Amino acid sequence: PSRQGQESLDDAKLWASVRACLARPHEHDAAYYAVCRELAATRAHCEATEERLAEVQRSSVLGAAEGKRRDRELRRLRGELREQAARLDESHAAVEVLAHRAAEAQAAKNRAQRQAWQLQQEIRSGSLEAM
Structure with a gap:
């Protein structure tokens, strides 16, 4: 077999x-049993650490994906x-253009009203008849 x-x-x-x-500690001496217990505990600790690492990696991937999604948003x-x-x-x-046009229209209206008033005054004074 390969290495x-x-x-x-x-x-x-x-x-x-x-x-x-x-499974059968009574069939082995105490030192061998202690080594087996330590190996099993070490393996369990390694597996738990690997599981936590995998969870952190999954969380990191999800966090990165969420960060990218938020950046796109x-x-x-x-x-x-x-x-x-x-x-x-x-x-x-x-609005500025319309305001300017409204101001021009108001000024034109005021000029027209002033001219109308002046014409009325001229009619009343009879100066229009002389023309």
Whole structure:
């Protein structure tokens, strides 16, 4: 077998021996039993650590994905905000144009009213008849 295959086989034999020792401690001396208990505890600790590491990695991946999603949302919202700001600027410009036109119309109306008033005054004073 390959080196990796041999190591897997050796590991399997080792853990079979450890399980057998833990299942029947009375068949083994105290030192061997203590080593088996320590190996089992170390393996359990390693597996728990690997599980926590895997959970942290999953959480990290999810966090990174959430961060990317939020970045995309932020870029989208910034784009919308720029568009709204541009529309607001256009609206302000249109309001200014309309206000200017309204002021011109009011000034024209005032001039027309003044001319009408002046004409009425001239009619009353008879100066229009002389023309």
